[in-house]
Amino acid sequence: MRHWPSKIAFRTGLCAALCSTFLAMAVSAEQSADTPQAQADVLSIGGSVTEIIAALGQEHRLKARDTTSSYPPSVADLPDVGYMRALSPEGVLSVGPSLILTEEGAGPPEALDVIRAANVALVEVPDALSVAGILRKIEIVGETLGVPEHAAGLMAEVEADLVAALADAERPEDDKKRVLFVLSTQGGKINASGTGTAADALIRMAGGVNAVSDYEGYKQITDEAVGLAAPDVILMMDRGGDHGLADDELFAMPAVQLTPAAQTRSIVRMDGLLMLGFGPRTAQAVQMLNDALYAKGT
Amino acid sequence: MSLIAEDIRVSYGKHEALRGVSLTALPGEVTAIVGPNGSGKSTLLGAITASLPYRGTVSLNGQDICGMKPWQLAAQRAVLPQASRLAFPFTVIEVVRLGLQSGTAGDRPEVPMQALARVGLAHYADRTFQELSGGEAQRVMLARVLAQVWAPVENGQPRWLLLDEPVSSLDIAHQLQVMDIARGFARAGGGVIAVMHDLNLTALYADRVALLATGKRMAFGRPQEVLTDEILSDAYGCALRVSAPPPAGIPFVLPHAASA
Amino acid sequence: MTVVSDIAVAPRDQLNHARALHWVLAVALGLACLVNLQVGATDVTLSSVLAKLAQGETLSQIERVVLFDIRLPRLAMGILVGAALAVSGAAMQGLFRNPLADPGIVGVGAGAGLGAILAIVLGALLPVWMIDRAGNHLVPFAAFLGGWGSTILLYRVSTRHGRTSVATMLLAGIALGALAGALSGILVYIADDRQLRDLTFWGLGSLAGASWAKVLSAAPLILLSLGTAMMLGRGLNGLALGEATAAHIGINVQRMKSVAILAVAGATGAAVAVSGGIGFIGIVVPHLLRLASGPDHRTLLLNSALLGATLLILADVIARVVIAPAELPIGIVTAVLGAPVFLWILLKRRGLVEL
Numbered sequence: 034m035r036h037w038p039s040k041i042a043f044r045t046g047l048c049a050a051l052c053s054t055f056l057a058m059a060v061s062a063e064q065s066a067d068t069p070q071a072q073a074d075v076l077s078i079g080g081s082v083t084e085i086i087a088a089l090g091q092e093h094r095l096k097a098r099d100t101t102s103s104y105p106p107s108v109a110d111l112p113d114v115g116y117m118r119a120l121s122p123e124g125v126l127s128v129g130p131s132l133i134l135t136e137e138g139a140g141p142p143e144a145l146d147v148i149r150a151a152n153v154a155l156v157e158v159p160d161a162l163s164v165a166g167i168l169r170k171i172e173i174v175g176e177t178l179g180v181p182e183h184a185a186g187l188m189a190e191v192e193a194d195l196v197a198a199l200a201d202a203e204r205p206e207d208d209k210k211r212v213l214f215v216l217s218t219q220g221g222k223i224n225a226s227g228t229g230t231a232a233d234a235l236i237r238m239a240g241g242v243n244a245v246s247d248y249e250g251y252k253q254i255t256d257e258a259v260g261l262a263a264p265d266v267i268l269m270m271d272r273g274g275d276h277g278l279a280d281d282e283l284f285a286m287p288a289v290q291l292t293p294a295a296q297t298r299s300i301v302r303m304d305g306l307l308m309l310g311f312g313p314r315t316a317q318a319v320q321m322l323n324d325a326l327y328a329k330g331t
Numbered sequence: 332m333s334l335i336a337e338d339i340r341v342s343y344g345k346h347e348a349l350r351g352v353s354l355t356a357l358p359g360e361v362t363a364i365v366g367p368n369g370s371g372k373s374t375l376l377g378a379i380t381a382s383l384p385y386r387g388t389v390s391l392n393g394q395d396i397c398g399m400k401p402w403q404l405a406a407q408r409a410v411l412p413q414a415s416r417l418a419f420p421f422t423v424i425e426v427v428r429l430g431l432q433s434g435t436a437g438d439r440p441e442v443p444m445q446a447l448a449r450v451g452l453a454h455y456a457d458r459t460f461q462e463l464s465g466g467e468a469q470r471v472m473l474a475r476v477l478a479q480v481w482a483p484v485e486n487g488q489p490r491w492l493l494l495d496e497p498v499s500s501l502d503i504a505h506q507l508q509v510m511d512i513a514r515g516f517a518r519a520g521g522g523v524i525a526v527m528h529d530l531n532l533t534a535l536y537a538d539r540v541a542l543l544a545t546g547k548r549m550a551f552g553r554p555q556e557v558l559t560d561e562i563l564s565d566a567y568g569c570a571l572r573v574s575a576p577p578p579a580g581i582p583f584v585l586p587h588a589a590s591a
Numbered sequence: 592m593t594v595v596s597d598i599a600v601a602p603r604d605q606l607n608h609a610r611a612l613h614w615v616l617a618v619a620l621g622l623a624c625l626v627n628l629q630v631g632a633t634d635v636t637l638s639s640v641l642a643k644l645a646q647g648e649t650l651s652q653i654e655r656v657v658l659f660d661i662r663l664p665r666l667a668m669g670i671l672v673g674a675a676l677a678v679s680g681a682a683m684q685g686l687f688r689n690p691l692a693d694p695g696i697v698g699v700g701a702g703a704g705l706g707a708i709l710a711i712v713l714g715a716l717l718p719v720w721m722i723d724r725a726g727n728h729l730v731p732f733a734a735f736l737g738g739w740g741s742t743i744l745l746y747r748v749s750t751r752h753g754r755t756s757v758a759t760m761l762l763a764g765i766a767l768g769a770l771a772g773a774l775s776g777i778l779v780y781i782a783d784d785r786q787l788r789d790l791t792f793w794g795l796g797s798l799a800g801a802s803w804a805k806v807l808s809a810a811p812l813i814l815l816s817l818g819t820a821m822m823l824g825r826g827l828n829g830l831a832l833g834e835a836t837a838a839h840i841g842i843n844v845q846r847m848k849s850v851a852i853l854a855v856a857g858a859t860g861a862a863v864a865v866s867g868g869i870g871f872i873g874i875v876v877p878h879l880l881r882l883a884s885g886p887d888h889r890t891l892l893l894n895s896a897l898l899g900a901t902l903l904i905l906a907d908v909i910a911r912v913v914i915a916p917a918e919l920p921i922g923i924v925t926a927v928l929g930a931p932v933f934l935w936i937l938l939k940r941r942g943l944v945e946l
Contacts, residue, residue: 097916115917121799123661124916126653127632143800151656251787252780382835405841412839418688418831419886425606429828430840479840 075178076128078117079136081312082158083108085174086134088313089183097128099139104306104314122147134158134177161311162234164195171313187313194316202240202323210326212241213264213294215283222253223288225262231309236268238315239322256288266326267294270305301325332392332489333357334408334522339378339387341371348374349385350546356539358489358522361514363533363554365526366543367567372526373413375543376495379524380410392488408491409479413499415472417460423447423471424456430475442481446474449512451505465500473497473509483521492516494525498532510536530584534558542566558582609890612883616897620670623901627666630908632915633657665801668809669904672798672866675813675858677899678820678892680873681880685827685888686851687761690881693873694859697764698745699738701771703863706737711786712778730864735812738860741767746852796867796922798907809861816857817896823851824889831886869922871929872899878936 073096077083083102086095092105097112099120114124117136122144125133130153137160139145149155156177158170168188175184214232216224226232227248236243244262245254254262267283284295294300303325307318334356341349349371356362364372378385381396381404389396391407409430417426427443447453450470455463463471473494480490492513498506506529514536517523527533533540533554540557542550544566550557563571563584573582628637635657643650650658679699684692694700710733717729745767749760779790826847829837838844862869876899880891903921906928910921 100917112916115914119797119799119920121632121911121916121918123657123911124632124918126657126661127634127916129633129653141800143802143805146802147656147660150660152652380835380839382838401838401843402841405839410836410839412833412836415832415836418685419690419881421831421886425885425887426832429832 074129074131076114076125076130076133077102077108077135078114078120078133078139079158080104080306081170081310082134082136082174084306084310084312084314085171085187086178088187089171089175089178089180091178091180091183094178096130101306104304104310120144120148126151126153132156132177134174136160162231164192164199167195167311167313167315168192170311191313191316195319198316198319198323199238202238202319204240204327209240209242210265211244211263211293212236212266212268212326213244213259213262213292214268216251216270218283218286221286223256223259223286224251224253225259226251231311232268234311235308235315235318235322239319239326241266241322241326256286259288260291262292264292264294265297266299266301267292268301268303268308268322270308271302272305276302334379334392334491334524335388335390336375336379337388337390339375339385339389341374341378341383341385348546349378351387352541352543352546352548354379354541354548354551356491356522356524358484358491359517359520360538361517361523361525361536362539362541363525363527363537364541364543365528365530365533366549369545370543370566371546372543373495374546375541376493376524376526380408380493382410391491405479407480407488408493409476411472411476411492411494411497413495415468420459420461422456423452423458423460423463426460426471427475427478430477430479439481442478443474446478446481447471449477450474451508466502466505469497469500470505470509473512477512477516480521483516483519489520489522491522491524494523496526496528499528506532530558530563534582534584555582558584606885606887606890609884609887609894612880612894613890613897616894616901620897620901623904624666624670627669627904627908628658628662630912631657631662632911632918660803661801664803664806665798665907666904667806668801668865669798669907670900671806671810671813672862672869673872673900673903674817674896675862675899676869676872676903677876677895678817679855679859679862680899681877681888681891681895682820682823682827682851682855683873684877685823685830685891686848686855688831688833690878691874692761694855695870695873697760698741698767698771699856699859700863700868701768701775702741703734703738703860704868705741705771705775707734707864707867708775708778708782708790709733709737711790712782732808732864734864735860737771738863739856741771742852742856742860746849796869796925797918797920798866798910799918799920800865805865809865812857812861816854816861819850819854820858821892821896823847823854824887824892827851827888827892867920867922869903869925871925871933872903875929875932875936876902878933882936 073094075086075091075094076097077086077095078099080101080103083095083098084104086092087105087108092107095108095111097114098108099114099117101117102108112128114120114128117139119141120139125144125148133148133153133155135155135157137157139157145155156173158173159166161167161170168191171184171188171191175181175187214226214236216226218224225245226243227245227250228243229249230251233243244264245258267289280298280300283289283300284298289295301322303318303321306312307314308322336352336354339349339352340347352371352375354362354364354375364375366372374383377383378387379389381389391399391404396404424443424447427447430446431443444453444456447456450473452467452470452474455467455471460468460471476492476494480492483490494513497513498509501509510532513523513525517538527537537554539552540550540554541548542557542562549566550562558573560571560573563573571584573584625637630636633653635654637658640650640654640658643654679694683694683697684690686692707730710730714729745760745763748763779787782790826837826842826844829840829842830844830847832840834844876895877891880894880898884890884894903925906924907921910924911918913919
């Protein structure tokens, strides 16, 4: 968060680059943005990109989405072109997009090559794990859709919310709770987040400490390592179903039994996209997690 | 133009299964290899057919088999194994045709049916091999072998049938049928070497008998010379008596007369 | 003996039957190609494009891209991969004298998988110039090398004094498969989140990544291997009688086996490399053909190529229309369709064929 001051300069540079790159598209998109009944011709790939498009008031321009796009709930009615990393080129072309906005990492590369060959504009929005990154995503989406003024408004709003949420969540280092993000418990094995992940970033933003810092990414860890990590709270994605039962099962796992979290039965479940998407709702996620971590405790 | 095995030695690990056995088989004759279990009968045939590594020399129609290609050997001799397992559901006629592939009758499509008829199974041509009884399967394999060397003499050279216990799973009538076929092949100029278990059939059909015991050749000669009381008793380790009824002059073994 | 009347009964000729089947299957493959080009997520159809071309109209960009850059390379890859998998299966089953043998069993699949995983996980460590050169071909190429290398290693392990023991080879294949699996497991552990997702989708098998570049990278090896395999018919027939008897009827068994192994490794490695793990084609296709026209490998190999290609491109049609605009990995389609057929074959043939 120390690099905020460079944000403005960066934004200006990016703006210039984007304006020149997507000038033609922006111009045509500008026209359609003016008319609310504009033809829907955008395929959005990636949950946070879809969220940003909707938050910019451009949901009506969405023609299709990928499987990870689940918010706002109304996008569920759009055709689903499949998982973002296993796109079918013909499936993508069949929804007839003139613009594809995608999060980083869509694929396979061969599919993207063919899609580009069909003269469909494809804009990749870089992943982000910081406030600056989120604002950048909004900015790129806004520019690409030709609604920079909407984007500026949303960015101001999101930035204010995030700054407030972060300030609210900030607390002294030795007062922070240790949080273990558990991706899955398949086959009795805990798959937990190390550093460099969205989960890690959110935990830190919400005033917690990631209990695991020995490795990067999501990995299965041994039972003893879970004990050593000594999390005060376990954080998981909300997958629906009976949480009471799932919690009993979780806390009965030998790995988890030893942890402080098990003593106090401290578990937080949040929607996966809200928590890990790093889209416009991240301030809400920070606040929710922070509340969940500290509202009752201490 | 004969099949000559000289000083054949075969070892399985440390165990020496054949300890220097020689054998000369002539075309026009049925040569039987007999002996008790484990005496090395099938091992000797294995060496003669180049199926297992051996020391010594085997020459076929004057040529060392060591330097011969599989297809050259296949054109001169056919081998009937003791038991045949077939991997896929081939029909009987297809199995017999397999014998044609490298044999000398490759361009004669009528040969497989004639070979099947020879073993009395022409009406089984369309059956699946796996449906057959053990005895029928053995006769089909004989037909396959016959198809491979259909003409007993070709280009002035004898062809060879090398049979490993050809009658082991046959009833008495088919034992006689198969041995008649073997003898017929020999009488037509071909050569036959057969590993035999049954001393009576050996006496009945063999022109020459090699008797093996513990990896060595105990005797070699005409049945009358080899199938004698003392040689057999010595080889098989039990007292045997050979009787030769005067009229036919052919010896026969009488197990009833055995005494331990 | 009723020799004369016996001979009068001409045997039903399975060989001619199987040769007639060549033509039937070739026509079926042609029809399947037409269906494959006609159907897809977009409303572009072969018939409409042909009609346009006949009237001298120019095609729209979408029509050109969908037909020539998406469906045609995908069709070509489906034909190559389907034929390669089915022929590899038929040849491997003949070689091992076991109708359940499959290149997957002798470690070609596991080796190719290890190669692919190595490339996905460790590829980033390569010098930049290498990555630039290899580009999208890094994973397919590594998969092929892995399949090839494991086959050669397998052959070394199981060959003594110039003789290959099929039993040793099967056991060595199991051991190599386990080893490749373990190494893959280690790599999966050190893989990051995004690499893991790549691994999952590679493992399921798909024709979705088809491109002319991929087709051209796999075609020479697959065609060479298939051509070689077509010449194995006689030898594999003989081998059905056992190795010793095959030698007795004039087959150079050792050489035939080496050639067969190389052909199988080439075809399977290249196929797995461009399409991932597509199962059951190699087992089901030869089985169906043996039921239809007997086990003679002289016809079985070519028929397997034709039927394998036909079934795979039809499976591909299913894969891409069932949940359009998304698509199923084709490995799921072949498993869902193939596994029940396979079980049915087992039930039906139990007792008749030694497994």
